[in-house]
Amino acid sequence: MGEPIIDVRDLRKTFRVTERQEGLAATLRSFVRRQRRDVNAVAGITFRIEAGEVVGFLGPNGAGKTTTLKVLSGLLYPTAGEAHVLGFVPWRRENAYLQQMTLLMGNRTQLVWDIPAADSFRVLQEIYGVPDESFRRTVGELTELLELQDLVHKPVRNLSLGERMKVEFAAGLIQSPRVAFLDEPTIGLDVSMQSRIRRFVAEYNRRTGATILLTSHYMDDVVALCRRVIVIHHGHLLYDGPLADLAERMAPYKIITATLRDGAAATIDLAAYGTVTGRDEGRVTLKVDRQGAPERAARLVNELGENLADISVEDPPIEEVIDRVFSEERVGTAT
Amino acid sequence: MIDVYRALFVGQIQAASQYRVQSVLWMLFSVIRPVIFLAAWVAVANAQGGRVASYDVRDFAAYYVALSLVSNLATSWNAYDFEFEVRMGRLSPKLLRPLHPIHYAVVENIVWKMTTIIPLLIVLGFVAVTFDARFRATPVHLVLFVPSVILGGSLAFLGGWVIATSAFWTTRVHAVSTLWDRAVFIFAGQIAPLALLPGALQTIALVLPFGYMRGVPAEILQGAVDVPTAMLLIAVQAIWVAIFYALLQVVWRVGVRQYTGVGA
Ligand SMILES: Nc1ncnc2c1ncn2[C@@H]1O[C@H](COP(=O)(O)OP(=O)(O)OP(=O)(O)O)[C@@H](O)[C@H]1O
Ligand SMILES: [Mg+2]
Numbered sequence: 001m002g003e004p005i006i007d008v009r010d011l012r013k014t015f016r017v018t019e020r021q022e023g024l025a026a027t028l029r030s031f032v033r034r035q036r037r038d039v040n041a042v043a044g045i046t047f048r049i050e051a052g053e054v055v056g057f058l059g060p061n062g063a064g065k066t067t068t069l070k071v072l073s074g075l076l077y078p079t080a081g082e083a084h085v086l087g088f089v090p091w092r093r094e095n096a097y098l099q100q101m102t103l104l105m106g107n108r109t110q111l112v113w114d115i116p117a118a119d120s121f122r123v124l125q126e127i128y129g130v131p132d133e134s135f136r137r138t139v140g141e142l143t144e145l146l147e148l149q150d151l152v153h154k155p156v157r158n159l160s161l162g163e164r165m166k167v168e169f170a171a172g173l174i175q176s177p178r179v180a181f182l183d184e185p186t187i188g189l190d191v192s193m194q195s196r197i198r199r200f201v202a203e204y205n206r207r208t209g210a211t212i213l214l215t216s217h218y219m220d221d222v223v224a225l226c227r228r229v230i231v232i233h234h235g236h237l238l239y240d241g242p243l244a245d246l247a248e249r250m251a252p253y254k255i256i257t258a259t260l261r262d263g264a265a266a267t268i269d270l271a272a273y274g275t276v277t278g279r280d281e282g283r284v285t286l287k288v289d290r291q292g293a294p295e296r297a298a299r300l301v302n303e304l305g306e307n308l309a310d311i312s313v314e315d316p317p318i319e320e321v322i323d324r325v326f327s328e329e330r331v332g333t334a335t
Numbered sequence: 336m337i338d339v340y341r342a343l344f345v346g347q348i349q350a351a352s353q354y355r356v357q358s359v360l361w362m363l364f365s366v367i368r369p370v371i372f373l374a375a376w377v378a379v380a381n382a383q384g385g386r387v388a389s390y391d392v393r394d395f396a397a398y399y400v401a402l403s404l405v406s407n408l409a410t411s412w413n414a415y416d417f418e419f420e421v422r423m424g425r426l427s428p429k430l431l432r433p434l435h436p437i438h439y440a441v442v443e444n445i446v447w448k449m450t451t452i453i454p455l456l457i458v459l460g461f462v463a464v465t466f467d468a469r470f471r472a473t474p475v476h477l478v479l480f481v482p483s484v485i486l487g488g489s490l491a492f493l494g495g496w497v498i499a500t501s502a503f504w505t506t507r508v509h510a511v512s513t514l515w516d517r518a519v520f521i522f523a524g525q526i527a528p529l530a531l532l533p534g535a536l537q538t539i540a541l542v543l544p545f546g547y548m549r550g551v552p553a554e555i556l557q558g559a560v561d562v563p564t565a566m567l568l569i570a571v572q573a574i575w576v577a578i579f580y581a582l583l584q585v586v587w588r589v590g591v592r593q594y595t596g597v598g599a
Contacts, residue, residue, distance in 0.1 A: 015597065074431060075430060076596070093430070095433035108427070110425075112350060114354075119349060122342050126338045127433060129433075
């Protein structure tokens with residue numbers, strides 16, 4: 001392994017918020033002594049990301065994901081800890097760093113509303129000092145991948161949310177960044193636009209080898225794009241490792257789905273094999289202990305014999321695993 | 336940098352072309368106030384037998400026509416825009432680009448002035464003829480007017496940005512910038528030519544920066560000051576521009592640190 005592209009050590013960000021209280025007396029008092037409270041948005045996280053990785057950055061609302069991305073992109077000064085991205089300290093905001101990095105936020109816009117995106121691209125080209133030839137190539141590729149042909153010549157404010165997001169993506173990538181921080185890039189988009197963006201991110205990563213750290217509340221994004229995930233909660237790192245192992249480490253159970261032949265479902269008591277979590281006509285889902293899963297499945301096959309039409313053993317759906325992770329406190333990390 | 340500016344200009348001209356009508360209406364609106372003051376001074380002068388101190392009716396006309404032109408060229412509305420950008424989080428993406436956010440505002444400012452200058456000159460020509468304005472400017476005055484109005488515009492712009500950066504600390508930028516605008520109104524030569532302000536007020540006006548934004552270039556264009564005085568006033572303008580430039584560097588650095596420290 002070479003030098004990591006993103007190297008974060010014990011990063012912390014504490015926001016000091018002033019509590020505002022209702023009422024005149026409280027307001028007057030606040031002039032003398034303000035009610036301050038510290039919010040530990042990021043409470044000491046450490047991780048490294050290698051060149052070309054696409055890493056999912058997961059956590060419930062308020063976990064500290066956006067704050068971390070803002071620190072790593074250089075928008076926020078951390079309270080403590082270190083971070084290097086491409087060898088730069090992000091919050092120094094050196095031009096050489098800004099030129100190789102992008103921060104895209106699904107709920108923010110950076111385009112000028114009154115002019116067509118194509119003109120904004122030109123301005124960005126000059127700001128980032130992109131040579132004409134690579135500019136043409138980049139815009140050509142982005143136009144093809146995102147199907148922008150008809151969109152870039154309309155004023156941005158006339159675009160739909162999804163169309164605008166595609167154009168925002170293109171604008172954020174004019175400089176061909178080596179590192180991209182994507183904060184909920186598919187938020188608010190319909191299913192097909194989400195998968196379009198997803199395919200784009202995957203293809204972009206494949207073509208350019210850019211390193212991507214992405215947050216999303218849509219597990220489909222994560223499953224489609226990220227082999228590795230970092231999970232944080234209350235500013236602490238909960239898990240860092242392969243997505244495939246997340247279920248194994250975080251959810252100590254598996255799901256057995258058994259389909260019974262007509263009529264059998266009523267007579268057979270499946271509770272003896274595991275916790276029944278769902279029943280739909282002949283289909284029964286059972287939650288079983290992870291270690292014991294193969295043995296239970298074998299027993300089901302043996303004991304039900306002819307009555308069993310179909311059986312499958314699976315990890316619980318990723319949403320369920322994540323939900324389980326979020327509803328617990330620190331579990332420990334895999335490295 | 337020239338390429339960056341060219342691109343910014345193209346984009347901004349396009350954006351501005353959609354608001355051409357609004358821009359011109361704004362401009363016309365901004366001419367109304369000086370014309371009202373002109374009419375008031377004309378009335379005063381006529382009541383006193385045709386003059387007030389060294390100004391007769393036709394001098395007032397020339398002064399206010401010149402002032403309207405300068406006010407338009409040296410106006411700056413950054414504080415309001417900037418506060419909006421900070422509040423809406425639109426400053427953040429700009430901070431992550433390798434270009435200081437002030438450059439967008441410079442271009443916006445210049446483009447707005449370009450789109451309004453021709454209708455403005457027509458309107459002012461009309462006012463000048465109606466009130467029979469008498470300009471005493473020599474060709475030297477006209478030459479000196481160019482650096483003077485540029486310095487005045489720069490001073491107003493930089494001052495506006497210094498005020499605008501208060502958005503990094505407070506959400507009540509409007510209060511701060513209203514105060515600033517009031518000071519401009521009183522001391523920049525709107526109420527009366529600086530030369531006609533009563534003693535103490537005139538001294539204050541000459542010490543404060545506001546008169547150097549508008550009143551000074553207007554008096555030079557009108558030809559109300561002799562050439563050596565004009566050069567001296569331009570030198571003072573340059574000093575004020577340097578001071579505000581340095582001040583902006585400092586407040587910007589501290590302010591951005593504050594902004595990005597507490598949450599962008
Ligand atoms: N500028 C700020 N000032 C004060 N507190 C802040 C600020 N920004 C974020 N916080 C707080 O820090 C914590 C983490 O917020 P952050 O936006 O990083 O969460 P997130 O993981 O991105 O959540 P979401 O999934 O909802 O986007 C929250 O408790 C939030 O209220
Ligand atoms: Mg967030």
